[in-house]
Amino acid sequence: MCGIVGYLGQRDSIPVLIKGLKRLEYRGYDSAGIALCGDDEIQYVKKAGKVRDLEAALDQAAFAGNTGIAHTRWATHGEPNDINAHPHLDQTGRIALIHNGIIENYSSLSVALKKQGVNFQTDTDTEVLVQLISAIYSTGEISFAEAVRAALQEVVGAYGIVALCADEPDTLVAARLGSPLVLGVGEDEYLVASDAAPLVEYTRNVVYLEEGELVKIGRDGYTVRQIRNDQIVSKQVTRIDLSIEEIEKGEFPHFMLKEIYEQQRTISDTLRGRLIPSQATARLGGIEDFLPRIEQARRFYITACGTSWHAGLIAKHLLEDFAEIPVHVEYASEFRYRKTVVDANTVVIAISQSGETADTLAAIRKAKDRGALTMGICNVVGSSIARETDCGVYTHAGPEIGVASTKAFTAQVTVLMLLAQMLGRKRNLTAATARKITNALSSVDRLVANATERSDEIKTVAEENQEADNFLYLGRGLNFPIALEGALKCKEISYIHAEGYPAAEMKHGPIALIDESMPVVIIAPHDQTFEKIISNIRAVKSRKGRIITVTDKRCPVIDSVSDFVIEVGEMDPVIFPLIAVIPLQILAYHLAVLRGCNVDQPRNLAKSVTVE
Numbered sequence: 217m218c219g220i221v222g223y224l225g226q227r228d229s230i231p232v233l234i235k236g237l238k239r240l241e242y243r244g245y246d247s248a249g250i251a252l253c254g255d256d257e258i259q260y261v262k263k264a265g266k267v268r269d270l271e272a273a274l275d276q277a278a279f280a281g282n283t284g285i286a287h288t289r290w291a292t293h294g295e296p297n298d299i300n301a302h303p304h305l306d307q308t309g310r311i312a313l314i315h316n317g318i319i320e321n322y323s324s325l326s327v328a329l330k331k332q333g334v335n336f337q338t339d340t341d342t343e344v345l346v347q348l349i350s351a352i353y354s355t356g357e358i359s360f361a362e363a364v365r366a367a368l369q370e371v372v373g374a375y376g377i378v379a380l381c382a383d384e385p386d387t388l389v390a391a392r393l394g395s396p397l398v399l400g401v402g403e404d405e406y407l408v409a410s411d412a413a414p415l416v417e418y419t420r421n422v423v424y425l426e427e428g429e430l431v432k433i434g435r436d437g438y439t440v441r442q443i444r445n446d447q448i449v450s451k452q453v454t455r456i457d458l459s460i461e462e463i464e465k466g467e468f469p470h471f472m473l474k475e476i477y478e479q480q481r482t483i484s485d486t487l488r489g490r491l492i493p494s495q496a497t498a499r500l501g502g503i504e505d506f507l508p509r510i511e512q513a514r515r516f517y518i519t520a521c522g523t524s525w526h527a528g529l530i531a532k533h534l535l536e537d538f539a540e541i542p543v544h545v546e547y548a549s550e551f552r553y554r555k556t557v558v559d560a561n562t563v564v565i566a567i568s569q570s571g572e573t574a575d576t577l578a579a580i581r582k583a584k585d586r587g588a589l590t591m592g593i594c595n596v597v598g599s600s601i602a603r604e605t606d607c608g609v610y611t612h613a614g615p616e617i618g619v620a621s622t623k624a625f626t627a628q629v630t631v632l633m634l635l636a637q638m639l640g641r642k643r644n645l646t647a648a649t650a651r652k653i654t655n656a657l658s659s660v661d662r663l664v665a666n667a668t669e670r671s672d673e674i675k676t677v678a679e680e681n682q683e684a685d686n687f688l689y690l691g692r693g694l695n696f697p698i699a700l701e702g703a704l705k706c707k708e709i710s711y712i713h714a715e716g717y718p719a720a721e722m723k724h725g726p727i728a729l730i731d732e733s734m735p736v737v738i739i740a741p742h743d744q745t746f747e748k749i750i751s752n753i754r755a756v757k758s759r760k761g762r763i764i765t766v767t768d769k770r771c772p773v774i775d776s777v778s779d780f781v782i783e784v785g786e787m788d789p790v791i792f793p794l795i796a797v798i799p800l801q802i803l804a805y806h807l808a809v810l811r812g813c814n815v816d817q818p819r820n821l822a823k824s825v826t827v828e
């Protein structure tokens with residue numbers, strides 16, 4: 217939610233900031249703005265729309281400077297228009313602020329500020345903070361950074377902020393609580409941003425700000441302090457390993473398509489060094505020290521949001537099947553406010569691509585308070601969930617930029633398969649069964665390639681169904697979460713209403729919706745429920761539904777009941793979900809392109825949801 221970037225150095229900051237915003241646009245894209253410290257004044261431009269609209273507006277605005285801040289927004293308070301876009305200025309026009317997060321007590325703060333004569337210009341919670349900083353700073357008794365720190369002590373809510381003041385043109389002040397911030401330390405230049413993507417061209421040396429920290433950046437260095445008590449914090453500089461190719465589209469028309477194809481590599485990257493075929497098990501270094509406690513746990517909770525929650529549903533099947541551990545899967549937004557049976561005998565696993573999702577982070581904090589062991593399965597290295605959990609496993613999918621998650625999901629499922637296999641081996645999973653899983657996982661590259669090669673056929677399916685108003689996705693067992701995930705992909709990027717259902721449950725409601733205009737995507741591998749699912753397909757067929765079957769192997773029965781068949785190749789049923797999701801990703805992609813939708817930046821969504 218919202219991307220923020222600040223620059224202080226020798227370069228013209230506008231190109232650096234605009235490029236940075238483009239890299240952060242996946243975080244929010246309804247309006248954008250930029251502010252620079254000019255000649256004893258703050259100059260700024262802000263626009264509703266995408267970063268390219270801001271860029272066009274900048275062409276007419278003649279200003280330059282080498283200290284600046286910029287923001288791309290996902291609106292929470294106040295509609296996305298020019299006025300509500302960030303940066304926000306105080307009433308003197310000498311302080312500018314960009315903010316990612318929500319100031320929860322903005323209403324009480326604004327009442328107090330109005331009494332002091334402040335005249336608000338926008339509908340945003342952020343303006344309250346900049347006006348508060350200004351009110352404190354205007355007493356003339358403290359420096360700008362101290363005023364920011366003092367104001368933040370009055371704030372309830374979540375923030376990643378960067379602030380500028382015309383009186384101190386060679387200073388940037390940034391702080392975080394609940395929203396991520398990373399500082400890039402270059403040669404005579406500094407960048408601060410919501411993630412590392414805007415920094416990589418200039419430096420690989422980064423400092424991750426922790427919760428409740430504030431950094432004052434000047435031309436001769438930076439100092440990090442605790443907001444709470446002003447204590448200086450000594451920070452470690454980390455080297456990041458991120459290439460520019462990983463964060464650019466290259467030859468692909470969309471990031472989502474690039475990321476779908478990358479699954480040929482990312483699943484193997486996630487497996488590398490972790491499978492131990494000789495012992496038919498896996499080694500997950502990030503949780504090794506905690507294995508005794510994990511093995512003795514009485515129950516697991518898995519908590520996550522969106523696509524990551526679907527990965528959790530697959531993990532429940534696998535963990536219960538292989539390791540016989542009871543697993544509850546809960547949306548993090550529910551878990552955090554519910555009375556759950558979580559104690560020292562519980563392992564709580566948070567699954568999150570970004571590692572920053574506010575609800576998932578809050579769920580983990582609650583679990584820790586209850587004494588549970590927390591495990592993070594994250595993609596973004598150094599993210600908040602990765603750092604705050606007791607132990608964890610990275611997914612190695614590389615940067616995922618398309619808002620609809622694809623390669624991060626298959627990497628999550630891969631890690632969860634390894635975890636289930638490893639814990640299963642500690643219990644009753646036989647070496648023979650485990651070996652079958654290991655062999656199956658070793659062959660995924662070829663299967664992923666085979667699934668992506670179906671793209672043209674799937675495009676034909678999309679062409680013939682692009683006018684549909686609704687889609688139904690059905691699956692059973694391990695493939696029910698895949699039906700949910702297929703439906704989510706379809707609705708989030710093509711805006712076609714779609715629902716996922718356990719195939720047999722369809723007769724308790726959704727069957728009422730079926731007629732000749734309803735495409736029904738059925739995930740039907742030749743596993744132990746094959747006959748059952750064929751009966752489910754027949755029930756749809758006899759009501760004239762259009763059947764799109766995703767299967768491992770064509771057969772006369774499938775051909776006779778299906779309007780379209782997508783065959784992904786024979787494999788062990790345990791890895792079928794990992795492969796079956798790929799044609800569903802491709803189907804959603806083609807539907808969205810055919811319907812003229814913005815695939816990488818679907819309306820109203822954001823990739824990293826750092827608000828409740």
Ligand code: G6P
Nearest residue numbers: 521522523524568569570573621
């Ligand atoms: C947003 C994204 C989804 C993602 C979900 C959870 O809704 O658009 O793609 O699945 O957040 O995000 P996380 O980073 O925690 O996996």
